[in-house]
Amino acid sequence: MTRAGAVRGRWRGEPGAPGASAAFLGIPFAEPPVGELRFAPPEPARPWEGVRDALEHGPTPQRGDPGATIIPEPSVPGEATLNVDVFTPAPGPAGAGAGAEGLPVLVWFHGGGYVAGSPASPWYDGRTFNRDGVVTVNVSYRLGFDGFGWIEGAPANRGVLDWLLALEWVRDNVAAFGGDPGRVTVAGQSAGGGAVLTLLGMPRARGLFHRVWAASPAVADVSRDRAKALARRIGELGGIRPDLDGLRSLSEERVRQLQREALRAARGTRGGGAQLVADGLPIGPVVDGDLLPATTTSSLASGVGASVPLVLGTTDDEFSAAFRAAAGRLRWVPRKSALKRLGLAEPRRSAWLEANRGEGLHGTAAVLGRYVSDHVFRAPLVRTVAARELGATVAATDGAAPAATWAYRFSWRSPVSGAAVHCLDVPFLFDVLPEGHVPAVAGVRPPQGLADRLHADVVAFVRGADPAWPTAAGEAFPARLYGSTIATMPDAYASARPLAGV
Structure with a gap:
């Protein structure tokens, strides 16, 4: 039972047997970011009646075939892209098989350079952590220009706001899956590793997690000037003003196409490695002076996150x-x-x-x-x-x-x-x-x-x-x-x- 309503998962293995794991997939932590909510802060998922099946991975912000990648990263179509997958060996209220305080929790943020990646990868299945007494939560978040592009009239760092709301969901709901909200470790690899370091240095994220494991962290720290320059270029290529009305007039697929064209033009004849050395990641969390006040x-x-x-x-x-x-x-x-x-x-x-x-x-x-x-x-x-x-x-x-x-x-x-x-x-x-x-x-x-x-x-x-x-x-x-x-x-x-x- 989550705060928004009941969800039904699926056991893998005999309940209560060694190594058994229950998966609750595609639970929405926010309303679909479409229509008036496109390019808006994430809005907590509205309550539902009855029991919601959580048996399949939810839609992913990544669309289509991402091409050759090292990690298998499937794309799932659909609008409700802001969701979590929860894997637990002890479903039910903390204390009902998980100990008086519940099990420790690992929250995983996938990589993909902030423009790709999928929480639905079979490599991120939490069953092995469940085997070892850890509840695992995989998080989806808006990618590319939708998540991190600078848009006049819209909040910056919408993907970061997705991270925060997902962590608030974990704080408020993970005990229902046998987890302890007072023992949350955030972890990720590549852009996911950069995400957890960004969260560690973010005053607003204080208290939402208690430990951090960052694998190959790729921190973006995109400057406002660079973010605005990319937005202007996308506006020029799309024939629109790079503001909220202009971007909402374009389809999701058209924005992704313009993003690819703008990044390709910025890269010029340089290879990917040379471009990373010269400029850093082109899309990702922006040092906006507000949510991210500094790099x-x-x-x-300055001491932010020093106690973690x-x-x-x-x-x-x-x-x-x-x-x-x-x-x-x-x-x-x-x-x-x-x-x-x-x-x-x-x-x-x-x-x-x-x-x-x-x-x-x-x-x-x-x-x-x-x-x-x-x-x-x-x-x-x-x-x-x-x-x-x-x-x-x-x-x-x-x-x-x-x-x-x-x-x-x-x-x-x-x-x-x-x-x-x-x-x-x-x-x-x-x-x-x-x-x-x-x-x-x-x-x-x-x-x-x-x-x-x-x-x-x-x-x-x-x-x-x-x-x-x-x-x-x-x-x-x-x-x-x-x-x-x-x-x-x-x-x-x-x-x-x-x-x-x-």
């Missing part, structure tokens, strides 16, 4: 695959010249090459892949760790008790790609290696022991335990290394430090 790093350094424990990490070769196809052409290009074209100037260029001497043995394509990985993911992690240290000092000065930060690296190299590429860690984190799509990414015999360890560490953290490796503090901070062996690595992010500027 995420600045907010964390944080684990964050990256894969070792996030963007190596982006340059593999060009390895033949790049073999004749000097590394320094190639890095200069990507905007890396002296003296940081020499310092970074010195810190990555081993990568140079694999050719210029490998060097560029590591550089983009460092620039987009690993150097921001170093800055986040530094910001958390500053924030802890501010919090302590104000009399608060700051929480710790832990870092990790996922370094296992897939036999398919020969690298620890972006998204490779996700099936290990969820412990879903038997899923059908996993061999295409991780090979036919990925190491189950590695999945056991990473998944167990996430479960322990969600349950409230501190990680078993040293905290990330100081300039040369250590990290857990998830690879062929599990170890603690000192100065784990040395390769990215020359780019971090801290």
